[in-house]
Amino acid sequence: MLTVEGLRSRYGRIEVLHGIDLDVASGEIVTVIGANGAGKTTLLKCLSGIQPVSAGSIVFRGEAMTTVPAHRRVQRGLAQTPEGRQIFTNLTVEENLRLGAYLFADDKVDRDMQDAFAMFPILKEKRNLAAGGLSGGQQQMLAIARALMARPSCLLLDEPSMGLAPILVAQIFDVVRSMKALGVTVLLVEQNAFGALSVADRGYVMETGRITMSGPAAGLIADERIRAAYLGI
Amino acid sequence: MPELLQFLLSGITVGAVYALVALGFTIIYNASDVVNFAQGEFVMLGGMITFFAHAAGLPLPLAALIAIIATAAIGVALNKLAIEPARGAPVVSLIIITIGASIFIRGATQLIFDKQLHRFPAFSGDQPILIGGATILPQSLWVIAGALAIFFCLWLFFTRTLIGRAVLATANNRIAAQLVGINTNYVMTLSFAMSAAIGALAGVLVTPITLTGYDVGLALALKGFAAAMLGGMGNPKGALVGGLLLGVLEAMTAGYISSQYKDAAAFVVILAVLFAMPQGLFGRKSTDRV
Numbered sequence: 141m142l143t144v145e146g147l148r149s150r151y152g153r154i155e156v157l158h159g160i161d162l163d164v165a166s167g168e169i170v171t172v173i174g175a176n177g178a179g180k181t182t183l184l185k186c187l188s189g190i191q192p193v194s195a196g197s198i199v200f201r202g203e204a205m206t207t208v209p210a211h212r213r214v215q216r217g218l219a220q221t222p223e224g225r226q227i228f229t230n231l232t233v234e235e236n237l238r239l240g241a242y243l244f245a246d247d248k249v250d251r252d253m254q255d256a257f258a259m260f261p262i263l264k265e266k267r268n269l270a271a272g273g274l275s276g277g278q279q280q281m282l283a284i285a286r287a288l289m290a291r292p293s294c295l296l297l298d299e300p301s302m303g304l305a306p307i308l309v310a311q312i313f314d315v316v317r318s319m320k321a322l323g324v325t326v327l328l329v330e331q332n333a334f335g336a337l338s339v340a341d342r343g344y345v346m347e348t349g350r351i352t353m354s355g356p357a358a359g360l361i362a363d364e365r366i367r368a369a370y371l372g373i
Numbered sequence: 374m375p376e377l378l379q380f381l382l383s384g385i386t387v388g389a390v391y392a393l394v395a396l397g398f399t400i401i402y403n404a405s406d407v408v409n410f411a412q413g414e415f416v417m418l419g420g421m422i423t424f425f426a427h428a429a430g431l432p433l434p435l436a437a438l439i440a441i442i443a444t445a446a447i448g449v450a451l452n453k454l455a456i457e458p459a460r461g462a463p464v465v466s467l468i469i470i471t472i473g474a475s476i477f478i479r480g481a482t483q484l485i486f487d488k489q490l491h492r493f494p495a496f497s498g499d500q501p502i503l504i505g506g507a508t509i510l511p512q513s514l515w516v517i518a519g520a521l522a523i524f525f526c527l528w529l530f531f532t533r534t535l536i537g538r539a540v541l542a543t544a545n546n547r548i549a550a551q552l553v554g555i556n557t558n559y560v561m562t563l564s565f566a567m568s569a570a571i572g573a574l575a576g577v578l579v580t581p582i583t584l585t586g587y588d589v590g591l592a593l594a595l596k597g598f599a600a601a602m603l604g605g606m607g608n609p610k611g612a613l614v615g616g617l618l619l620g621v622l623e624a625m626t627a628g629y630i631s632s633q634y635k636d637a638a639a640f641v642v643i644l645a646v647l648f649a650m651p652q653g654l655f656g657r658k659s660t661d662r663v
Contacts, residue, residue: 188552189551190548190551190552209551209556210551210552211551211554211555211556211557212554214552214553214554215554219552219553220552222548222549222552226546226548226549226552227546227549228541228542228545228546228549228550229545229546230541230545231538231541231542231545235538238535238538239535239538239539239542239550239553239555240553242535242539242553242554242555243554245535286553287552287553289553290553290554
């Protein structure tokens with residue numbers, strides 16, 4: 141579904157991605173784990189189109205995406221929940237969700253919103269409040285729900301567990317797991333390697349802008365090096 | 374109290390002009406956090422283009438329409454040629470670009486047109502209407518109606534339409550707006566076109582009362598900016614109330630104290646209001662959790 145080859149990207153003169161190869165098959169949950177500063181967020185930004193790519197290619201559902209502007213990638217079914225939530229703080233929860241479905245103006249928008257409220261009942265309770273007043277966990281739920289409103293076939297999730305209380309972290313990973321039932325393919329970027337690997341089918345390990353290991357999630361969780369470096373075991 | 378009523382009526386007329394300029398500020402500010410100081414130039418262009426098109430023999434409504442469309446096109450050009458290439462620059466730099474653009478437009482206007490003051494006929498004649506011992510020009514009613522109509526349309530636009538909310542979303546978080554599929558370049562272009570068109574409409578409405586010339590824009594931009602700040606930047610209701618309040622305040626000062634103090638009085642009150650309420654009368658309070 142999503143194939144990345146030789147992807148390079150730079151901030152000014154400093155290259156942060158040194159040729160990333162990665163693929164995600166339809167229906168999979170794939171995770172990219174790695175330490176802070178490894179380039180995981182930059183990778184997702186390249187995929188969603190808000191970070192320029194200096195070399196390499198991104199193919200999504202058979203279509204070259206490398207030079208397609210960000211707002212058109214959403215149209216093709218590639219949605220991102222950005223790092224740090226990035227909700228519209230001055231708009232209400234409901235307006236945030238409605239804007240998630242900005243590309244659509246049909247009856248399904250209302251049904252999708254009801255589905256979002258069913259998935260996250262707290263958002264229904266706070267639907268008319270400014271989104272900036274939500275707690276961190278609620279904002280994360282809103283960010284995921286907003287991305288789903290765009291009816292994506294592939295969801296790019298950037299650090300959904302960041303800064304959340306442990307009970308919320310577990311809840312967010314349950315949500316990620318439930319994407320399979322919705323038929324949404326997921327590319328999940330996480331520092332919480334254990335949580336990410338336990339919901340994912342496959343994983344990639346990223347270090348200073350390169351993929352250093354990859355394989356089935358169960359294999360990575362059992363790997364000595366991963367356990368020592370990322371799981372603290 | 375015919376005197377008081379007269380001051381009030383003139384104040385509301387002037388205030389409606391300020392409100393129209395302030396409403397023009399609202400859209401670009403909402404889309405980008407930029408205060409567009411070329412807004413007064415849009416008002417000037419609306420009047421000047423209408424005058425010269427009318428003088429060339431076109432009927433007044435057609436001349437006005439041409440002026441509004443041409444000014445909207447100039448607004449789009451301002452965005453495409455000056456604001457968009459500076460994407461990523463701090464808001465203050467963008468504001469300074471708009472000041473530069475306003476100087477450029479003023480200079481170009483005196484070259485292309487001239488340096489004279491101009492006027493075209495009022496829409497419904499110049500016979501003053503008597504109200505309780507005071508008088509008001511029919512054209513003033515046009516200005517007031519124009520301000521109310523634009524306010525109502527903008528209010529609907531920002532609260533009832535998806536594209537209006539997309540404008541607000543773009544200002545709040547440009548990256549996130551792109552990630553939900555909003556073409557933020559289009560939103561910016563649209564907001565410059567709308568702001569310019571509103572400015573031009575204001576120019577068309579007020580020229581029969583105040584006359585127009587290449588250099589009337591600056592003063593209007595400053596007063597409109599003050600009105601928008603007073604009411605709360607970004608809020609159409611604030612722009613309307615701020616404009617009317619400022620106009621009435623000036624008229625009262627000019628009437629009861631001295632016309633030399635009218636600008637000073639207005640700005641003193643604005644300073645006082647902003648000191649107590651930095652968001653303006655109707656400004657949004659921003660609450661963010663980090």
